[in-house]
Amino acid sequence: MERLQKILAQAGVASRRKAEELILAGKVALNGEIVRELGTKANPEKDKITVDGRPITIQATVNLILHKPTSYVTTVSDPEGRRTVMDLLTDVNQRVYPVGRLDYDTSGLLFMSNDGELTNRLLHPRYHVDKVYRATVLGMIEKQAVEQLTRGVRLEDGVTAPAEVHVLRKHPLESVVEITIREGRNRQVRRMFEAVGHPVKRLKRVQFGPLVLDDLKPGEWRWLTPDEWAALYAAADLEPPPYAGPIEKARTPQKKRQSGKRQRAQTARRR
Structure with a gap:
């Protein structure tokens, strides 16, 4: 038995928070009865759960990495008509959504999933998930600036938590710095x-x-490897669901091609 909002998130209906809003609004029914209590539990394999009268379907868990280019917004849709990261996900049949955000002008690793519980854990400050950025900044960065970043910087919304900072290159015109943070404030x-x-x-x-x-090119995406899958759920202190990735699918065509080569070789020997 699991809470309804968790089941809705696992089904890809909405995030956990949005699912709670749907329940409170009376849009969710359990076995024909409207539910408004957030603590209500159900068995997704036995109970009939509907949202606005439509039955939900529990999806297989999908986790992937996208190399977000600049000039894309990290949303499912954009009212201004700008390109979104969803435009880059070819051959992904399940509904997934971005975990966290990258700014319009920021590129790099974007994790995408349909696992609502995993998403909530990874974004919660309690789990201290490292986010590592490589920044090219104007000017030659000196020791004093590095120390400020390391201790925490006062911004309009408060002092930042301590960061890990490594200067990769210094030049009078610009410097390259790698910085690790564990917060998720806007920009x-x-x-x-x-x-x-x-x-x-x-x-x-x-x-x-x-x-x-790694070497994933801008605009490309890939499935998580089994090791990444296990490590990610361990970081969120969750029991991982069964691995779902391309490995078995990728192996099958390869075996068929090898089998075909052997058959042609055997036929040639018979001739």
């Missing part, structure tokens, strides 16, 4: 660098928790 990294006198020229996220961007 936080850009505001932090601007506060210490080094506005950001380019910004890319290269790591999210145990997930690393």
Whole structure:
């Protein structure tokens, strides 16, 4: 038995928070009865659950990594008609949504999922999920600025938590800095660098928790590997669902091609 809002999130209907709003609004029914209590539990395999009269379907868990280019918004849809990250997900039949956000002008690793419980854990400050960015900033960054970033920077919405900072390259015109944060404030990294006198020229996220961007090209996406799958759920302190990825699907055509080569070789020998 699980809470209704969790079941709705797992079914890809909405995030956990949005699912709670649907329940409170009287849009969710359990076995024909409207439910308005957030603590209500159900068995998704036995009970009939509907949203606005439509039955829900529990989807297989989908987790993937996208290399978000700049000039895309990190939303499912955009009222201004701008390109969204969803436009880049070819051959993904299940409904997934971005976990966290990357700014319009920021590129890099974006994790996408349909697992509402995993999403909530990864975004909650309690779990301290590392987010690693590579920033090209204006000017030669000096020790004092690095120390400020490391201790925490005062912004209009409060002092940031301590960050890990590594200077990769320094030059009078611009510097390249790798910074690790565990918060998720709006445009936080850009505001932090601007506060210490080094506005950001380019910004890319290269790591999210145990997930690393590596050589994935801008606009490309890939499924998580089994090791990444296990590490991600461990980081969120969750029991992982069965792995769902491309490995078995990818192996099958390869075996068929190898089998075909062997058959042609055997036929040639008979001749």
